[in-house]
Amino acid sequence: MLTRDNTGLIVVDIQGKLAEIVHQSEQLITNTLALIQGAKVLNLPILWLEQNPEKLGPTTPAIAAALVPREPITKYTFDGFGSVEFEDAVKQSGVGRWLVCGIETHICVYQTVSSLVHLGYDVELVCDCVSSRTLANKELAIAKLTANGVGITGVEMCLYELVGDCRSGEFRDILRLIK
Template sequence: MTERRERLWLNREGTVLVVVDVQERLAPAMPPEVLERVVKGIRTLIDAAALLKLPVITTEQYPAGIGQTIAALAPGEQGELVEKTSFSCCGEPAFLAALARHDARRVLLVGMEAHVCVFQTLLDLRAHHYDVHLVRDAICSRRKSDYRAALHLADAAGATLTTVEIALFQLLRHSRAPEFKAVSALIKQR
């Protein structure tokens, strides 16, 4: 495969799902219909990650002030939680250590806000030579203009812009995958 094509493909091996800062006091600031869509998309990805045996790293920005991850997305058994104070997840050594433990090369990136913590994490991940797949229907900002700017800048930074369904079908690769029916059912429930 060419380098560009290889970067666009998601493979199970070396891929980690990162859920950025979907927290109790931040989530209510998002437009309600957008928040509902984003939470459903992230929940679908977390559930599929469990089926596909993908690691999940969840971050919380200053949880003493912003609260914990919302209950609907609380890290499960396969998840790791990293608390941080820097906007970029990469500013927290425990986050970089978690990526290294999972031998990650690709990051499936979701969360909020798209133009702050998600975008700064994306920039730093690219600087650390990770392929970043930004899931555009599983990120949000308070304002649509900030969301759109984050997508534009993410593309310019070399991230792959994707969706929940594109990502999941890439990870499955074909309908013969043992997890196909279960993952398809998750997609239909969205």
């Protein structure tokens, strides 16, 4: 089970024109916004990656605005762990479990999640907050990640799991995000 004291969120490369052309991009952005807002309500550590922003463009404006005051961590390798800044941020977060969302599922998300697992972190891929240009590539990545021990969750499932109790002070805020 996810717990607030041991869970963080990693947002991977939802940026530029690519964010507009991935499979079901509007739903991806809507779901990711709810996930980010929920993580903020629950005070989870949030890390934000951008792949080669000079070439691919910045993070989608709505997502970037939701992530403020955090700053993106720039990377040039597909795996976030190619960035020492990202590796340090993961270690300094103090959490052992990560929710991961972003694009593209079969490239940057897959490689970053694989490294997290290799380093001993528990990972849950938020399946309605990831995408690729094709559904087949998204499904391929999810199948391969689950075979390697990655958990699969959805935005609503993970937020309610983290809240845990309808009497929680954050419950109403989470409920508003899901409705």
